[in-house]
Amino acid sequence: MKKSLLLFCFIAFLASCVKAQSIEDLMSQVSTVNLQTNVAQLSGEQSAIINGSMQTIPSRVHSANDLAADYIKERLEALPNLNVEFQDFNTTGKNVIATQLGQTNPDNIYIICAHYDSVTTYCADDNATGVAAVMEIARLLSNQCTDNTIVYALWDEEEIGLRGANYYAQQSADETNGNTRDNILGVINMDMIGYDGDAPGTPGDNQFDIDVRDIANSIAIKDDLLSILGTYTFDLHEIVVNPGTTASDHSRFWNQGYSAVLVGESWETNDQTPDYHTSNDRVEDIDFQYMTELTKLVLAYTATKAGLIGVDNTITQTATALISNQTTGTYQWFNCDTNTPISGETNQSFAPSTNGNYAVEVTNGDCTEISNCVNFSVLSSEEFLPNEIKVYPNPVDSVIKIDNFTESEIDITINTISGKVIKKTNSQKAYIEIEFDSTASGVYFVTIKSKTKASNYKIIKE
Template sequence: MKAFKTTIICLLFCSATSFGQNIQDIINQVDINRLSLIINEFSGEQSTVVNGSTVTILNRQQANNDLAADYLVERFQELDNITITDQSFNSNGRNIIATQLGQTNPNDIYVICAHYDTVANFCADDNATGTAAVLEVARLLSTQCLDNTIVYALWDEEEIGLRGSAFYADLAAANGDNILGVLNMDMMGYDGDAPGQPGDNEFDIDYRNIAGSVAMKNDIISVLNAYTFDLSVIEVNPGTTASDHSSFWFAGNGTTDAFSAVLVGESWETNDQTPAYHTIADRFATLDLQYYHEMVKLIAAYTATKGGLVAVDNTVSQTMTTLTANESSATYQWIDCSTNTPISGATNQTYAPVVNGNYAVEITSGICIERSECILFDTLGLESFLNNEVKVYPNPVKSNLNIEVNSENQDIVIKLYDLSGKLILTSNSTKVLTTLDVKEIPQGIYFLNVSSSEKSGTYKIVKE
């Protein structure tokens, strides 16, 4: 962002739940652990994997950020129901864009965006926070059926003149794209109150009386008031032109081709922006994660609202012997996640696996097709451990995860899976107490399966 502002402006064998089906469900599913992981990886605080190699994305300056762009492409590739565009411009600029086509009104377009380039190393607030927010909203909504089209856009070369967003906006104006609103996020993780402590939690909405930007600002405030967020809005008019939303205000050289657009971020209007702006001191540790979490929840709620979320339930309930799609009056196809292929004949609402594995269901309701997340099913032929037979602690965990069984000399198999069902760690033990070293695995949600020859149990684990 440019420094410009005027002074006058139970998964555990009872219910396995995937992503939400109404706006409140979407809000509840915004995952601060995932957001934290992306910011840490994208700002170089920890290593990640890009193009199959372990790397550190320490710097994202315009001439040195292809690695960062590749990371974004790979994150979008993990999602369903989107089309990815790696848009080149100028000599080496790269906008990374993912489009989720609306099922009812595909030509009605909303853009949710942020810039990913920087002026220095790290730059967690400016603008890994906005980048992570775009990826998180895309993760949540790409599993859902939407009436309108959502474009998840990550701009390059913002820091040297808004070049990436200007290229896209001018092209959209020339093509006559029906963009109904552009929500730009730039620096949204800093609040001057002590992190995690009660405070004003103020944020800015920058807007101007251009196209429908005033109405767009009002729509965001309506969402803010319709649900419970620990946030207080500051309206800024005339809003700054120093970030990517203004490319859409002035698209087509400021003619009638201009688009509705606003900027959402921490409160520069009240001088409550990060003091580490445009320096290498802009680090993850300076962020107020509770404030940031509220900000991303608001963005997710607004996007789901304007996208026209269709109420299809893509969650799955699980018993010891069956999986059941919770959406009724639909058609179903169960999927083997290990091969990503349909299971022949598995087209009923309830499916009884014949072998342990990872399964999902594709649900068709009217014009909407949604797929559940993959569900780990590992209880076939086994009783469930009682609560006093297995203890797993601490949870959340940072370094060492303890698994304690009620008697020794049992042959225990311990497996740790990520949310996609990928096996991360495995261990065999005959001890009462077994300790797994999880220090090096990324932050996030995992599932721990503990099984003996007669019983099995699966436990949700939070890695901090």
């Protein structure tokens, strides 16, 4: 290319193997909260730490959007396995380009992109939504090793002529002076993905457009997106628009003979934001559930085409240790609270001596992945006696009952078998009831702690 280009699972002291993250696992980790925060910060409705201080982005208009560019670049630089840089294309315009190099076929490139400039203040839907989605996809996929290269591109000066994307596409296709045309296999452009005419969070049609033209293999990208919609569960309804609009950045790749599509809210059915290109385009009008579904779709497409390499970056937690589920390779454990490696902790298992958040970096061959951070609490060596704490019934149907015969204050945490915290509370009542009727069937773990004792209880929800 010439372009400068954690898990809580207590099972009676036994480590239980968990499969490496699948595409569906990754989809389930798309965070609506992250999307909300990033859109609010990009649109200037919430302050953020940028260049070391708390600041508010006043505007993303192309002539004064350097602070927005810094915000994007800093957040991508904080992610693993990305090479992040500015690509200056004129005196004021600069793209933010983050490259995740493929391990098997580094010259095979898939681009996920959005423009970050705007025409006026706020402009939450246009296009803080697309940028936030690219950043969230990068957060999740940058922890993975892939066969092919992923480029996360945020374009500048889209609003005054698609200039940033045009420059990148022309440079990619340039074969003069001994240059080689970049092997871009697919481009998905996300432009305005946050508005659905139904009230935010309510059931509705959730229609979105896939704009496509019969250029290169663009139709195949559309077909791949439809296949993904049929493979996984989405609350979305597609509208295929062919010939699709040329009024956004994907068209500049069409001009160079590359395969590309636009994914966005449904202009085809006149269901776009009524506040288009005005300062009334605000966060309060974004349907974040709808936006989350579209982010999941593009993530699933990207992960599928990039090709996830089978390194298991998940962790199993026992009462006394954290264990990497990858059985071969080299390991380095990290303290997430200080963002530093832990000296001498290079084995598959690690027994923390203090409470904290920990992760493991696993290297197997040429592939290095880091786990999510896991919260680990050092359990007291003394457990509750049966006449002190009783958890019942087991199996449970609708309510978990806890008899706290000590009447001391206790912390109660309930985790799924995969480590997700689903309920957390504390109480010093003698009799405690926790609603469990709406919880899915399966195995759960109840951790109860006091100042001096701690115990774990495995329960089954029928």
